Amino acid sequence: MSTIDTKTVKHVANLVRLGISEEEAQTFSGQFSSIIDYFNMLNEVDTENVIPASDIANAENVLREDEVKPSMNREEFLKNAPQTERGYIKVPTVLGEE
């Protein structure tokens, strides 16, 4: 039986930048353990010399010519942003940076 403790839950929550309460961490911890256990079923399968499916594609070398096409309108882009200033997107300071 795998156990995903609350510490691990908080760690992965932070990786995907999800705020999470202690209570939530506990709920998820219980659920995760059974789900991960279920995934461990894959260990039964012999995958020696099997190529991963990510290498199988409908097409190869799909490349675009290096040509410039018109850009989208800036005001259109900015209209969905919560904060803008002088044509920029505005965000709070990034701590640990100048």
Place this chain on the structure above:
Amino acid sequence: MELTNLTIQEASELLKSKKISSVELTKATLDRIHNVDSKVKSYVTVTDELALQQAKQADERIAKGENVTPLTGIPFSMKDCISTRNVRTTCSSKILENYVPQYNATVTNKLADAGAVLVGKTNMDEFGMGSSCENSAFFNTHNPWDLNRVPGGSSGGAAASMSASLCNFSIGEDTGGSVRMPAGFCNVTGIKPTYGRVSRYGLISLVSSFDCIGPMTRDAYDCATVLEAIAGHDEKDSTTYQSAVPSYTQNINKPIKGMKLGISKEYFVAGMEAGVESAMQEAIRTYEKLGMEIKEVSLPHTKYGLPVYYLLLFAEASSNLARFDGTRFGLSVSDNAKDVIDIYLQTRHAGFGDEVKRRMMLGAYALSAGYYDAYYLKAQKVRTLLRRDFETALASCDILLAPTCPTTAFKLGEKTNDPLAMYLSDIYVVATNPAGVPALALPAGFSKDMPVGMQLIGKHLDEATLFQVGHAYQQVTDWHKRLPSLCHRR
């Protein structure tokens, strides 16, 4: 004649012969939505104004006889994960509740070019994560056949809008059964095309390597018509096939006599509802009568389909959903934010539902240092074996037949507290997505008054055979013509 119950083929004939106008048809649809959808709750957004404008343009096209396609003037609904310029696109998530895209998905453009009329965007499980539509951040959608039951998911709103005659066709999206499972629950025909047959550009990604946009319709013929209009190579989606799209309706009436129908023994095991099983046996007998040769085949890795599917889904989704960070669009929560990281944490905490959070976290876990090989890479390798299963089975037959779900639609709330039980309802539909093969869902009867769905699974890019075999079945059965009581003429 109830306009909203028409097939595309029927409606198109009436439009072309000018017996009705698109504006009339569209108004009838919008009226019905406003009268009936309060019970079904299949729409997140109804686009009255745009629809009437598009209907008017369609009527002009028909009047001039220019560029009239089989979809010109036909009202349709679209799953709310497909981008529509100037029309709110929410993925049924709080994080996108007020998001209005600046651009159209390729599919949206193709349908507009064909002259189809968008009447609204349909409810779904948040970002496609769910099998019952109960994970919508806004409201539950109800199964038109029994309002106490779920419509299935994640394209639950699309299936319900089709089933309740709130459009003449609907565009769904299938990541792991999201078109087929609700189609089965709601007595609708729907296809998950071959991966890469329809452009994903503008489709808000759940799992980039599984997602397939597919139509939901009244019958296989309509389904073929819509797929033909939306399929094809797109230079903006590098994963689309380059090959030309064949005419899916051209050979749809050809007899299926002598073709081989494969039945996978792994799909007919204990746990299936008796009514579902008997419906499948009945369908097999029907095909036998139509002259098909029945063959038992094996898909040995079937039981690994779910873990492979969910592992890869979690992983890709955890990355695909990273862009929802509250800085450029969508919800932004910045209460006392000292730092941009506070905005990320607060916005994503407030904006995503529990199922989405669960899956993103598990995805990060499966991809994180030390676990990648055991989970993600292992799943990608078993995925190759799943793909080979289908290739091997389909080398000895033309098509496979399977149920879309072990049960009929379950009750609202029945499985919401048990994620794993919910995942298990996708057991028959998930494996096709990692394998990339196409599958057509068709109404196949009823069990305790609720619809039963079956699916035909075909070879890569062989949608034409799926339509042909599906159409043959619908020529001799009438399950697909049955409508829920809420659609009967009053």
Place this chain on the structure above:
Amino acid sequence: MKLTYEPVIGLEIHGELLTKSKMFCSCSADYGSAPEPNINICPTCTGLPGAMPTANKKALELAALVGLALNCSINKHNTFARKNYFYPDLPKGYQISQYELPIAEKGWMDVTSPLTPLLKGGGNDSLLPQGEGLGMRVRVRRVHIEEDTAKLSHEKNYALVDFNRAGVPLLEIVSEPDLRTVEAALDYATKIRAILRYLGVNSGDMEKGVLRFEANISVRPVGSAELRKRTEIKNLNSFRALARASQYEIERQIKVYESGGEVLQETLGWDDARGITTSQRSKEDAHDYRYFPEPDLPPLKLNDAWIDAIRIQLPELPEAKTKRFIADFELTPSEAHLLTSELSLATYFEEAIKHAKSSPKIINTWIAGEFMRNLNESNVEADSVSARSLAQLIDMVTDKTISGNAGKTVLTELFKNGGDPAEIVKAKGLAQISDESFIQEAVTKILNDNPSEIEKYHAGKDTLLQWFVGQVARATKGKADPVMTKELMLKGLEERRK
């Protein structure tokens, strides 16, 4: 007993690729000339929901070209991967990069450092005598393609984001930790820059940020083969910063060990004003990038024909050119290195040789000396004085039409106002005179005017000969052939000996 330490340095060099459009969309990549923020943008490079990437063919070709120039093998099967992390300059929450299968791997480059100690250098044990220092072979671990981030401008309490740069193709060149001195690291970086410029894939314009360095540094006792905890200094935007930061960090680490401490594996920033490295806020998860293959972009499968077609585009690279200059033109290694450090300079040199009768050695003396001095002082483009003009000018000095000093005057005039060297000589009356009777007349006059100096000379002050010659040059305004002047002056002085 006090230990002596040696540094172990590896460099990551990020260079933007000179393409017209961005790496994964068709927006203009020329963010440098964009007059306004957020004008070269689209759904893809701003990470809007549903937008998808498409890979730039040219960028792939340029990346392969660099890989080949760095002696790498090209991975016929290479793939894009997602590097997942959150930052406001990264709109998708992941950067499309290459991870397990980069475009090119396992190359090498030779560097020179006057201080390179006799150590085993990476994959190749041989020390290559090269230039005037000792050379060593640095292994290039990998070359991969990725996309640049948006530009963040930090204001007081907030930051502004401009996506014009987001998605510009970026090449990352990663060395093995084979560098053992700061000088070697500098030489490596300089050579990479020169190669990128030779290939025309990057302008090398450091001030514009098109080339950025990261240094991985650890130190260990000399003679030890261990790899100790290393620190990573990010965002070094000049050679000076690279050198200062590396030197500082090496000394800092040595001090830590000497005082019995442990070096922490961490990411550092470089504070240029204070001249110190600073610890970036430690983010425990910062390095768990959760790479996985990019599902939106199919794998790349390159064949030999494709690679060969790139290979034939490889120009003569600095190293080969240097060797050829040494062999063909009898230049010293340092002379050759200077000329080949910039492709334009090397080309100019060869162009001048083509037009001149003078020897390449003489032409090099002029280019490395007067030409470079004028170039640095005048702030004009090198090609404002054509190689043909320079050749003409040098030939006039060589065939004594003008004196060396007059030549310098003409060159300065060419830089200032342009024109034809012969015309300038004529207009300024700089032509040298080799007429014996004219020079004899001047020599006789100087001798007659300076009897006391003649006496001193005859008394043994030989150095006065140069003074007498100088007097003639002054009297003739530099037109007298100095060689003939000296000859006639010696003769006159001897005749006057009693």
